[in-house]
Amino acid sequence: MADPMNRTIRDATGADLPRITALYGREVLNGTATFELAPPTPDEMAGRFAAVKRHDLPWLVAQLDGAFAGYAYASPFRPRPAYRYGVEGSIYVEETARGHGVGRALLGALVERVRAMGLRHVIGAISDSDTSAASIALHRSLGFRDAGVYRQVGWKFDRWLDVTLMQLDLAPDGEPPKTPGLDLTGGLA
Incomplete structure:
Protein backbone atom coordinates (compact mmCIF):
# COMPACT_ATOMS: atom_id res chain seq x y z
CA MET A 1 0.00 0.00 0.00
CA ALA A 2 1.44 3.40 -0.99
CA ASP A 3 0.41 6.90 0.03
CA PRO A 4 1.11 10.47 -1.10
CA MET A 5 4.07 10.81 1.30
CA ASN A 6 5.91 8.03 -0.59
CA ARG A 7 5.33 5.73 2.36
CA THR A 8 4.80 2.06 1.52
CA ILE A 9 3.73 -0.79 3.79
CA ARG A 10 4.32 -4.32 2.53
CA ASP A 11 4.89 -7.86 3.75
CA ALA A 12 8.41 -8.46 4.98
CA THR A 13 10.57 -11.00 3.18
CA GLY A 14 13.78 -12.77 4.03
CA ALA A 15 15.62 -10.09 2.05
CA ASP A 16 14.53 -7.52 4.67
CA LEU A 17 16.12 -9.40 7.57
CA PRO A 18 19.51 -7.64 7.47
CA ARG A 19 17.84 -4.21 7.84
CA ILE A 20 15.38 -5.54 10.43
CA THR A 21 18.24 -7.10 12.41
CA ALA A 22 20.30 -3.90 12.26
CA LEU A 23 17.40 -1.69 13.42
CA TYR A 24 16.53 -4.03 16.26
CA GLY A 25 20.18 -4.35 17.26
CA ARG A 26 20.50 -0.56 17.52
CA GLU A 27 17.39 -0.47 19.72
CA VAL A 28 18.80 -3.21 21.94
CA LEU A 29 22.08 -1.31 22.39
CA ASN A 30 20.75 2.25 22.61
CA GLY A 31 17.04 2.21 23.40
CA THR A 32 14.45 0.93 25.81
CA ALA A 33 11.78 -0.39 23.43
CA THR A 34 13.15 -3.85 24.18
CA PHE A 35 14.55 -5.30 27.37
CA GLU A 36 17.10 -7.43 25.55
CA LEU A 37 20.68 -6.51 26.46
CA ALA A 38 22.61 -8.13 23.60
CA PRO A 39 21.55 -7.85 19.96
CA PRO A 40 20.33 -11.14 18.51
CA THR A 41 22.33 -12.71 15.72
CA PRO A 42 21.02 -12.73 12.15
CA ASP A 43 20.21 -16.44 12.60
CA GLU A 44 18.19 -15.68 15.76
CA MET A 45 16.22 -12.96 13.95
CA ALA A 46 15.59 -15.33 11.05
CA GLY A 47 14.21 -17.82 13.56
CA ARG A 48 11.91 -15.18 15.05
CA PHE A 49 10.70 -14.22 11.57
CA ALA A 50 10.01 -17.88 10.76
CA ALA A 51 8.11 -18.35 14.05
CA VAL A 52 5.76 -15.46 13.23
CA LYS A 53 5.23 -16.80 9.72
CA ARG A 54 4.50 -20.33 11.08
CA HIS A 55 1.48 -18.80 12.81
CA ASP A 56 0.42 -17.07 9.56
CA LEU A 57 0.73 -13.75 11.38
CA PRO A 58 1.76 -10.53 9.64
CA TRP A 59 5.28 -9.17 9.62
CA LEU A 60 5.29 -5.85 7.77
CA VAL A 61 7.97 -3.47 6.50
CA ALA A 62 7.62 0.28 5.95
CA GLN A 63 9.51 2.17 3.30
CA LEU A 64 9.76 5.94 3.10
CA ASP A 65 10.82 7.29 -0.29
CA GLY A 66 11.93 3.76 -1.17
CA ALA A 67 14.20 3.36 1.86
CA PHE A 68 13.66 0.92 4.73
CA ALA A 69 11.92 2.88 7.51
CA GLY A 70 10.79 0.29 10.04
CA TYR A 71 8.86 -2.89 10.68
CA ALA A 72 6.00 -4.31 12.71
CA TYR A 73 4.79 -7.80 13.45
CA ALA A 74 2.19 -9.67 15.45
CA SER A 75 3.08 -12.61 17.64
CA PRO A 76 0.92 -14.85 19.84
CA PHE A 77 0.01 -12.99 23.03
CA ARG A 78 0.56 -16.01 25.29
CA PRO A 79 1.22 -19.71 24.55
CA ARG A 80 -1.86 -21.20 26.28
CA PRO A 81 -4.76 -22.22 23.99
CA ALA A 82 -7.33 -19.94 25.64
CA TYR A 83 -5.25 -16.96 24.45
CA ARG A 84 -5.50 -18.01 20.77
CA TYR A 85 -7.57 -14.93 19.82
CA GLY A 86 -5.01 -12.37 20.95
CA VAL A 87 -1.71 -11.15 19.57
CA GLU A 88 0.94 -8.74 20.72
CA GLY A 89 2.01 -6.09 18.26
CA SER A 90 5.62 -4.89 18.03
CA ILE A 91 6.80 -1.85 16.06
CA TYR A 92 10.29 -0.47 15.42
CA VAL A 93 10.91 2.68 13.37
CA GLU A 94 14.25 3.99 12.11
CA GLU A 95 15.22 7.16 13.96
CA THR A 96 15.40 9.14 10.70
CA ALA A 97 11.86 8.05 9.78
CA ARG A 98 10.23 9.07 13.07
CA GLY A 99 7.71 11.88 12.83
CA HIS A 100 6.70 10.92 9.27
CA GLY A 101 3.70 8.73 10.12
CA VAL A 102 5.60 5.48 9.70
CA GLY A 103 4.61 4.10 13.11
CA ARG A 104 0.95 4.99 12.54
CA ALA A 105 0.97 3.39 9.09
CA LEU A 106 2.63 0.22 10.40
CA LEU A 107 0.37 -0.14 13.43
CA GLY A 108 -2.76 0.63 11.41
CA ALA A 109 -1.88 -1.94 8.76
CA LEU A 110 -0.99 -4.52 11.41
CA VAL A 111 -4.33 -4.02 13.17
CA GLU A 112 -6.26 -4.38 9.91
CA ARG A 113 -4.43 -7.58 8.99
CA VAL A 114 -5.11 -9.11 12.41
CA ARG A 115 -8.75 -8.00 12.28
CA ALA A 116 -9.14 -9.69 8.88
CA MET A 117 -7.89 -12.92 10.45
CA GLY A 118 -10.84 -12.90 12.85
CA LEU A 119 -8.74 -12.38 15.94
CA ARG A 120 -10.04 -10.40 18.90
CA HIS A 121 -7.31 -8.47 20.71
CA VAL A 122 -4.07 -6.68 19.92
CA ILE A 123 -1.92 -6.04 22.96
CA GLY A 124 0.77 -3.38 23.13
CA VAL A 149 1.36 -0.84 34.04
CA TYR A 150 4.05 -3.24 35.14
CA ARG A 151 6.13 -1.01 37.40
CA GLN A 152 9.90 -1.26 37.51
CA VAL A 153 10.05 -4.70 35.89
CA GLY A 154 13.08 -4.10 33.68
CA TRP A 155 16.60 -3.02 34.61
CA LYS A 156 18.45 -1.42 31.70
CA PHE A 157 20.90 1.48 31.43
CA ASP A 158 21.25 1.52 35.23
CA ARG A 159 17.62 2.31 35.91
CA TRP A 160 14.28 0.60 36.46
CA LEU A 161 11.82 0.65 33.59
CA ASP A 162 8.05 0.29 33.52
CA VAL A 163 5.95 -1.37 30.82
CA THR A 164 2.62 0.20 29.88
CA LEU A 165 0.06 -2.34 28.69
CA MET A 166 -2.51 -1.26 26.12
CA GLN A 167 -5.26 -3.28 24.47
CA LEU A 168 -7.32 -2.91 21.32
CA ASP A 169 -10.53 -4.92 21.29
CA LEU A 170 -11.29 -5.83 17.68
CA ALA A 171 -14.71 -7.26 18.57
CA PRO A 172 -16.07 -5.03 21.33
CA ASP A 173 -19.58 -6.47 21.08
CA GLY A 174 -18.30 -9.65 22.76
CA GLU A 175 -19.82 -12.03 20.22
CA PRO A 176 -18.45 -15.59 20.16
CA PRO A 177 -15.45 -16.11 17.88
CA LYS A 178 -16.16 -16.71 14.19
CA THR A 179 -12.78 -18.35 13.54
CA PRO A 180 -10.82 -20.99 15.43
CA GLY A 181 -8.06 -18.52 16.29
CA LEU A 182 -4.37 -19.29 16.31
CA ASP A 183 -3.10 -22.82 16.56
CA LEU A 184 -0.41 -22.17 19.13
CA THR A 185 1.43 -25.29 18.03
CA GLY A 186 2.07 -24.06 14.48
CA GLY A 187 -0.41 -22.13 12.31
CA LEU A 188 -4.05 -21.24 12.24
CA ALA A 189 -6.28 -23.77 13.95
Whole structure:
Protein backbone atom coordinates (compact mmCIF):
# COMPACT_ATOMS: atom_id res chain seq x y z
CA MET A 1 0.00 0.00 0.00
CA ALA A 2 1.44 3.40 -0.99
CA ASP A 3 0.41 6.90 0.03
CA PRO A 4 1.11 10.47 -1.10
CA MET A 5 4.07 10.81 1.30
CA ASN A 6 5.91 8.03 -0.59
CA ARG A 7 5.33 5.73 2.36
CA THR A 8 4.80 2.06 1.52
CA ILE A 9 3.73 -0.79 3.79
CA ARG A 10 4.32 -4.32 2.53
CA ASP A 11 4.89 -7.86 3.75
CA ALA A 12 8.41 -8.46 4.98
CA THR A 13 10.57 -11.00 3.18
CA GLY A 14 13.78 -12.77 4.03
CA ALA A 15 15.62 -10.09 2.05
CA ASP A 16 14.53 -7.52 4.67
CA LEU A 17 16.12 -9.40 7.57
CA PRO A 18 19.51 -7.64 7.47
CA ARG A 19 17.84 -4.21 7.84
CA ILE A 20 15.38 -5.54 10.43
CA THR A 21 18.24 -7.10 12.41
CA ALA A 22 20.30 -3.90 12.26
CA LEU A 23 17.40 -1.69 13.42
CA TYR A 24 16.53 -4.03 16.26
CA GLY A 25 20.18 -4.35 17.26
CA ARG A 26 20.50 -0.56 17.52
CA GLU A 27 17.39 -0.47 19.72
CA VAL A 28 18.80 -3.21 21.94
CA LEU A 29 22.08 -1.31 22.39
CA ASN A 30 20.75 2.25 22.61
CA GLY A 31 17.04 2.21 23.40
CA THR A 32 14.45 0.93 25.81
CA ALA A 33 11.78 -0.39 23.43
CA THR A 34 13.15 -3.85 24.18
CA PHE A 35 14.55 -5.30 27.37
CA GLU A 36 17.10 -7.43 25.55
CA LEU A 37 20.68 -6.51 26.46
CA ALA A 38 22.61 -8.13 23.60
CA PRO A 39 21.55 -7.85 19.96
CA PRO A 40 20.33 -11.14 18.51
CA THR A 41 22.33 -12.71 15.72
CA PRO A 42 21.02 -12.73 12.15
CA ASP A 43 20.21 -16.44 12.60
CA GLU A 44 18.19 -15.68 15.76
CA MET A 45 16.22 -12.96 13.95
CA ALA A 46 15.59 -15.33 11.05
CA GLY A 47 14.21 -17.82 13.56
CA ARG A 48 11.91 -15.18 15.05
CA PHE A 49 10.70 -14.22 11.57
CA ALA A 50 10.01 -17.88 10.76
CA ALA A 51 8.11 -18.35 14.05
CA VAL A 52 5.76 -15.46 13.23
CA LYS A 53 5.23 -16.80 9.72
CA ARG A 54 4.50 -20.33 11.08
CA HIS A 55 1.48 -18.80 12.81
CA ASP A 56 0.42 -17.07 9.56
CA LEU A 57 0.73 -13.75 11.38
CA PRO A 58 1.76 -10.53 9.64
CA TRP A 59 5.28 -9.17 9.62
CA LEU A 60 5.29 -5.85 7.77
CA VAL A 61 7.97 -3.47 6.50
CA ALA A 62 7.62 0.28 5.95
CA GLN A 63 9.51 2.17 3.30
CA LEU A 64 9.76 5.94 3.10
CA ASP A 65 10.82 7.29 -0.29
CA GLY A 66 11.93 3.76 -1.17
CA ALA A 67 14.20 3.36 1.86
CA PHE A 68 13.66 0.92 4.73
CA ALA A 69 11.92 2.88 7.51
CA GLY A 70 10.79 0.29 10.04
CA TYR A 71 8.86 -2.89 10.68
CA ALA A 72 6.00 -4.31 12.71
CA TYR A 73 4.79 -7.80 13.45
CA ALA A 74 2.19 -9.67 15.45
CA SER A 75 3.08 -12.61 17.64
CA PRO A 76 0.92 -14.85 19.84
CA PHE A 77 0.01 -12.99 23.03
CA ARG A 78 0.56 -16.01 25.29
CA PRO A 79 1.22 -19.71 24.55
CA ARG A 80 -1.86 -21.20 26.28
CA PRO A 81 -4.76 -22.22 23.99
CA ALA A 82 -7.33 -19.94 25.64
CA TYR A 83 -5.25 -16.96 24.45
CA ARG A 84 -5.50 -18.01 20.77
CA TYR A 85 -7.57 -14.93 19.82
CA GLY A 86 -5.01 -12.37 20.95
CA VAL A 87 -1.71 -11.15 19.57
CA GLU A 88 0.94 -8.74 20.72
CA GLY A 89 2.01 -6.09 18.26
CA SER A 90 5.62 -4.89 18.03
CA ILE A 91 6.80 -1.85 16.06
CA TYR A 92 10.29 -0.47 15.42
CA VAL A 93 10.91 2.68 13.37
CA GLU A 94 14.25 3.99 12.11
CA GLU A 95 15.22 7.16 13.96
CA THR A 96 15.40 9.14 10.70
CA ALA A 97 11.86 8.05 9.78
CA ARG A 98 10.23 9.07 13.07
CA GLY A 99 7.71 11.88 12.83
CA HIS A 100 6.70 10.92 9.27
CA GLY A 101 3.70 8.73 10.12
CA VAL A 102 5.60 5.48 9.70
CA GLY A 103 4.61 4.10 13.11
CA ARG A 104 0.95 4.99 12.54
CA ALA A 105 0.97 3.39 9.09
CA LEU A 106 2.63 0.22 10.40
CA LEU A 107 0.37 -0.14 13.43
CA GLY A 108 -2.76 0.63 11.41
CA ALA A 109 -1.88 -1.94 8.76
CA LEU A 110 -0.99 -4.52 11.41
CA VAL A 111 -4.33 -4.02 13.17
CA GLU A 112 -6.26 -4.38 9.91
CA ARG A 113 -4.43 -7.58 8.99
CA VAL A 114 -5.11 -9.11 12.41
CA ARG A 115 -8.75 -8.00 12.28
CA ALA A 116 -9.14 -9.69 8.88
CA MET A 117 -7.89 -12.92 10.45
CA GLY A 118 -10.84 -12.90 12.85
CA LEU A 119 -8.74 -12.38 15.94
CA ARG A 120 -10.04 -10.40 18.90
CA HIS A 121 -7.31 -8.47 20.71
CA VAL A 122 -4.07 -6.68 19.92
CA ILE A 123 -1.92 -6.04 22.96
CA GLY A 124 0.77 -3.38 23.13
CA ALA A 125 3.49 -3.67 25.76
CA ILE A 126 5.27 -0.32 25.65
CA SER A 127 8.57 -0.26 27.47
CA ASP A 128 9.90 2.68 29.42
CA SER A 129 6.62 4.42 30.12
CA ASP A 130 8.44 7.62 31.13
CA THR A 131 9.96 8.27 27.69
CA SER A 132 7.46 6.51 25.42
CA ALA A 133 4.74 9.17 25.42
CA ALA A 134 4.66 9.26 21.59
CA SER A 135 4.15 5.50 21.36
CA ILE A 136 1.44 5.56 24.02
CA ALA A 137 -0.30 8.46 22.23
CA LEU A 138 -0.08 6.61 18.90
CA HIS A 139 -1.71 3.53 20.37
CA ARG A 140 -4.46 5.60 21.99
CA SER A 141 -5.13 7.43 18.72
CA LEU A 142 -5.80 4.07 17.03
CA GLY A 143 -8.28 2.97 19.71
CA PHE A 144 -6.04 1.13 22.17
CA ARG A 145 -6.99 1.63 25.79
CA ASP A 146 -4.88 1.47 28.91
CA ALA A 147 -4.81 -1.99 30.44
CA GLY A 148 -2.25 -1.50 33.20
CA VAL A 149 1.36 -0.84 34.04
CA TYR A 150 4.05 -3.24 35.14
CA ARG A 151 6.13 -1.01 37.40
CA GLN A 152 9.90 -1.26 37.51
CA VAL A 153 10.05 -4.70 35.89
CA GLY A 154 13.08 -4.10 33.68
CA TRP A 155 16.60 -3.02 34.61
CA LYS A 156 18.45 -1.42 31.70
CA PHE A 157 20.90 1.48 31.43
CA ASP A 158 21.25 1.52 35.23
CA ARG A 159 17.62 2.31 35.91
CA TRP A 160 14.28 0.60 36.46
CA LEU A 161 11.82 0.65 33.59
CA ASP A 162 8.05 0.29 33.52
CA VAL A 163 5.95 -1.37 30.82
CA THR A 164 2.62 0.20 29.88
CA LEU A 165 0.06 -2.34 28.69
CA MET A 166 -2.51 -1.26 26.12
CA GLN A 167 -5.26 -3.28 24.47
CA LEU A 168 -7.32 -2.91 21.32
CA ASP A 169 -10.53 -4.92 21.29
CA LEU A 170 -11.29 -5.83 17.68
CA ALA A 171 -14.71 -7.26 18.57
CA PRO A 172 -16.07 -5.03 21.33
CA ASP A 173 -19.58 -6.47 21.08
CA GLY A 174 -18.30 -9.65 22.76
CA GLU A 175 -19.82 -12.03 20.22
CA PRO A 176 -18.45 -15.59 20.16
CA PRO A 177 -15.45 -16.11 17.88
CA LYS A 178 -16.16 -16.71 14.19
CA THR A 179 -12.78 -18.35 13.54
CA PRO A 180 -10.82 -20.99 15.43
CA GLY A 181 -8.06 -18.52 16.29
CA LEU A 182 -4.37 -19.29 16.31
CA ASP A 183 -3.10 -22.82 16.56
CA LEU A 184 -0.41 -22.17 19.13
CA THR A 185 1.43 -25.29 18.03
CA GLY A 186 2.07 -24.06 14.48
CA GLY A 187 -0.41 -22.13 12.31
CA LEU A 188 -4.05 -21.24 12.24
CA ALA A 189 -6.28 -23.77 13.95
